Amino acid sequence: xxxxxxxxxxxxxxxxxxxxxxxxxxxxxxxxxxxxxxxxxxxxxxxxxxxxxxxxxxxxxxxxxxxxxxxxxxxxxxxxxxxxxxxxxxxxxxxxxxxxxxxxxxxxxxxxxxxxxxxxxxxxxxxxxxx
Amino acid sequence: xxxxxxxxxxxxxxxxxxxxxxxxxxxxxxxxxxxxxxxxxxxxxxxxxxxxxxxxxxxxxxxxxxxxxxxxxxxxxxxxxxxxxxxxxxxxxxxxxxxxxxxxxxxxxxxxxxxxxxxxxxxxxxxxxxxxxxxxxxxxxxxxxxxxxxxxxxxxxxxxxxxxxxxxxxxxxxxxxxxxxxxxxxxxxxxxxxxxxxxxxxxxxxxxxxxxxxxxxxxxxxxxxxxxxxxxxxxxxxxxxxxxxxxxxxxxxxxxxxxxxxxxxxxxxxxxxxxxxxxxxxxxxxxxxxxxxxxxxxxxxxxxxxxxxxxx
Numbered sequence: 001x002x003x004x005x006x007x008x009x010x011x012x013x014x015x016x017x018x019x020x021x022x023x024x025x026x027x028x029x030x031x032x033x034x035x036x037x038x039x040x041x042x043x044x045x046x047x048x049x050x051x052x053x054x055x056x057x058x059x060x061x062x063x064x065x066x067x068x069x070x071x072x073x074x075x076x077x078x079x080x081x082x083x084x085x086x087x088x089x090x091x092x093x094x095x096x097x098x099x100x101x102x103x104x105x106x107x108x109x110x111x112x113x114x115x116x117x118x119x120x121x122x123x124x125x126x127x128x129x130x131x
Numbered sequence: 132x133x134x135x136x137x138x139x140x141x142x143x144x145x146x147x148x149x150x151x152x153x154x155x156x157x158x159x160x161x162x163x164x165x166x167x168x169x170x171x172x173x174x175x176x177x178x179x180x181x182x183x184x185x186x187x188x189x190x191x192x193x194x195x196x197x198x199x200x201x202x203x204x205x206x207x208x209x210x211x212x213x214x215x216x217x218x219x220x221x222x223x224x225x226x227x228x229x230x231x232x233x234x235x236x237x238x239x240x241x242x243x244x245x246x247x248x249x250x251x252x253x254x255x256x257x258x259x260x261x262x263x264x265x266x267x268x269x270x271x272x273x274x275x276x277x278x279x280x281x282x283x284x285x286x287x288x289x290x291x292x293x294x295x296x297x298x299x300x301x302x303x304x305x306x307x308x309x310x311x312x313x314x315x316x317x318x319x320x321x322x323x324x325x326x327x328x329x330x331x332x333x334x335x336x337x338x339x340x341x342x343x344x345x346x347x348x349x350x351x352x353x354x355x356x357x358x359x360x361x362x363x364x365x366x367x368x369x370x371x372x373x374x375x376x377x378x379x380x381x382x383x384x385x386x387x388x389x390x391x392x393x394x395x396x397x398x399x400x401x402x403x404x405x406x407x408x409x410x411x412x413x414x415x416x417x418x419x420x421x422x423x424x425x426x427x428x429x430x431x432x433x434x435x436x437x438x439x440x441x442x443x
Binding site: 003005006007008009010011012037038041042045046047048049050103104 | 173174175310313314317318320321322324327334335336338339340341342358359362363418419420422423424425426427428
């Protein structure tokens with residue numbers, strides 16, 4: 001996981017988002033252990049306290065659960081929870097984009113048109129279902 | 132002290148470091164001015180500020196190398212500098228300048244430092260040499276900057292202190308070496324959960340390491356807040372003004388502001404929606420954006436604001 005320390009996004013949030021994205025993408029499947037606090041802290045060069053807090057947040061979200069001797073395990077429905085978290089983040093990003101357009105005086109059809117154009121400009125991603 | 136406490140973050144526990152109304156002067160210059168600071172056990176504190184802000188003076192008082200002219204300091208409940216000797220086993224200190232003789236071999240430097248600490252652990256030294264990838268036979272002057280910094284850290288860790296006090300530990304290290312040093316420090320923190328107090332100029336390092344951050348400016352503490360709280364409470368507002376009318380009244384909590392043509396930038400501390408309502412109600416505004424800020428932006432705007440205030 002890449003941590004951007006100069007970002008406006010707090011590191012705590014970057015870790016939460018990073019693990020969520022990794023579970024959504026299938027890097028960690030249900031029943032898999034995610035990296036230990038120590039391993040994650042050393043790998044991303046951040047304070048172990050921050051990683052610990054991020055893991056506690058992910059546990060509250062129901063994405064992972066602590067198992068004695070195994071560390072943090074992705075829950076059975078972990079992928080669904082990760083995807084719904086990503087959907088929430090996506091929706092917030094869209095809302096922000098819509099606001100940007102509205103503040104500049106764009107109409108809804110004008111914003112919709114730009115949205116459709118963005119699809120055409122987006123890089124084609126192979127191996128993903130188009131639903 | 133309870134041995135079963137692992138997190139060390141229980142706010143009801145006595146703080147690991149406590150400074151109360153600490154002042155230190157050098158001649159007519161007040162280097163540290165009425166500084167009060169409380170660092171919870173097990174947490175990491177980043178001390179920031181410009182050169183000459185008084186950070187090193189505050190740190191030297193904290194480790195008992197310099198006596199305050201006023202105020203109280205306690206580290207792990209022990210009064211400093213009065214009970215300095217009792218504090219020694221508690222604290223690992225890395226000064227801002229190297230404190231190791233260049234002609235010594237790494238192992239000789241270790242044996243030399245060992246004499247000063249009754250709680251020194253040879254087993255811990257062996258473990259740390261491996262962890263930090265240090266060659267005990269090498270001469271100190273032949274170590275790379277990063278390795279030398281790691282040796283300083285090893286010497287501060289070998290008596291298993293509960294609190295680590297590092298003065299600009301990563302200044303002058305190139306990016307790769309800094310990563311190496313950070314890795315060693317984080318390994319040590321992950322193993323033992325020490326309280327960490329460090330000063331730095333590099334806001335990226337502070338953001339990586341610190342749970343809370345304090346800004347010292349001309350000897351005074353401007354704020355001390357959890358990093359996440361500081362970032363969520365500080366926002367930059369960009370306003371596009373109507374042609375005819377300049378900027379009007381601002382709400383309380385303005386840290387810094389600047390007008391360039393039609394663009395009006397305002398940095399707001401203690402951010403709330405009511406500040407935005409205030410700006411919208413009292414000004415002729417074409418457009419208003421609220422933007423998140425990085426720690427570096429907050430640091431700069433806070434100091435710009437101070438400078439502007441002082442300039443008037």
